[in-house]
Amino acid sequence: MKPILTKTTGLTDRHFHYCPGCTHGIIHRLIGELLEEMSLIEKTIGVAPVGCSGFCENYFACDMIGAAHGRAVAVATGAKRARPDRFVFTYQGDGDGASIGLAETISAAARGERITSIFVNNAIYGMTGGQMAPTSLVGQRTSTSPYGRDAETMGFPLDLPKILTQVEGAVYVASVSVDSPQGIKEAKKALRKAFQVQIDGLGYSFVSILSTCPTNWGVNPVEALEWLQTKMKPCFALGELKIPAIEGGSKG
């Protein structure tokens, strides 16, 4: 029989602790598959965030460093400058990358750090129990916006990949969504390109992945996919927002 989709050596055998239906697991699998397919596992240093995926060092088969909240990109910078021959990626949620870690993310992009950031946007703070995130939608109820996010007092969601297209050192910026098999395949393509950008030493690569949080959104996993499709996707720029100039793409 021909294997179509089987276990990857890029992940360990540990069972994931994530909630039923949480899309972290899908994204982990894509990364694991790519690390295996691109023969990167032994050369990789991954940086784990603080958040639901703060335990992901147990799931990726490569060396991992656990960073403080928001600082994964700084830690990755330190690691990559120390070992430029290694493949270094960060895995962060929306708080880690776009709130407390916003300065580090944009600064690393500005410096064109040869690292790859994977940004998991589920419009909420999952691990701490469902508070508002910088990516939460206007009107979205969270535990710290119980009457719905009010733009007047709490502002608007941040579209981080869109911001990064304006930063010259960020040479590959993609925004994808894992709400469907098609979306998952596109996400893997984007991740592969982002990884290749680092391997080719072109600059900073960033992939934002729209994801679900059924538990804190208060819906079941299937409803969560639908909320992602109908409510979240319209709010964020999607696609390959910026590709390396040598590919013949525009600067963004």
Add this chain to the structure above:
Amino acid sequence: MALLMKGNEAIAEAAIQAGCRLFYGYPITPSTEIPEYMAKKMKAAGGTYLQAESEVAAIYMVYGAGAVGERVMTGTSSPGFSLMQEGLSFLFAAEIPCVIVDVMRGGPGLGGLGPTQADYFQLTKGGGHGDYHAIVLAPSSVQEMVDLTKESFDLADCYRNLVIIAVDGILGQMMEPVEFPPYEGRKLEPKTWAASGAEGRPKNNVISYYLTPELGESENIRWGDKMSKIEETEQRFVEYEMEDADYAFVAFGTSSRITETAVDMLREEGIKVGLYRPVTLWPFPEKGLTARLNQIKGWMSVELSAGQMVEDVKLVVNGKVPVCFHGRMGGMTPEPEDVVAAFKAQLLEGVQK
């Protein structure tokens, strides 16, 4: 042959000679010469200088580089040092070796640019959260800054612990003749724990959390044992005129140099005083101090602060004899005459604090 070098630059040069090839920093007066020297010299030495976007980012770049097993340094001054406190706690828990320089300036707040020693509490009690300690070295001359910096990387690697070199703004800025003798390091274990890429070995995780209180306690006990070992073996101090002293000053860094002159002045008047100079602020060199307890009738801590180290002196002296304090704040430094006058007023004339 001796070179005339500024303290900050001497530290940077010593670090490069000790094999440090990574420096991540952010400018802040009066430590800026450290990143500037590194910016000039690191590339030629085959290393990397990177200016971080803030001290917060800098300390975590240090964390990342140290986690992959490389020698790494950062340098800052008091407000920047405050920003790094969470990072220090994380570096300790993840057991990442690194060297951090704190060139202390006037505080609190944005404060001033003058020299102080008022980060002592932060340095020795842990400005970050949790039970942890950095090894804190307190040189008092540019030569000592060179010697201790060279050794600091070995100390860090040997114990897998952060090491802080604490100087005040005067030491960072002053120029003195300095030599760079060849340094024979300690024998060190290879860093098999580092997350440097799992080539031909099982993967490593470098993390700083624990999921159960049981594990939390056992980890803290293990770290505490490490701290005890360091306390046992790494206390350092220098004594000046302590052999026959009846009274003693305790001072480090710049205040120790001023106090040395005060000791000479008092000795000329026939008063037998000495100076006990800690070289490690943590571990606090209590062994040497304890050895003098029966001999000394009164102690005076001289600091550029409102009085921080004096509390540690009091703890060791434990009520046996008076422990007094003289200091200046905000960047001011005492004259030796002021130290002499304070000593006479507080210790000799029987006025106890």
Add this chain to the structure above:
Amino acid sequence: MDPSGTLFEPWLEEPRQASIEHREGGEEMKNLVKINRERCKSCGLCVHICPKKILSLGEVANSKGYYTVEMKDQTQCIACAFCALICPDLVLEVYREEKGV
């Protein structure tokens, strides 16, 4: 084999400790879905996404208490692997019949 073509034990029996189960069958079996029951969290995404509607949440719990996914009719499987793509817990592995094998 019972009439529905499954190898599952009735729910009254103790759930198996071994986590991997798979379907094997007769001539009409072309493709194969392996199910790692112990990893399944009953999220239902694979059931929802399967275009042939041949997966369902069953009545046998794994050791964590989740009623795990079951294959209702392996013969209908087209090995599109949508189920394995959308599964967040690495429960499903998909194999396609090799032509001429």
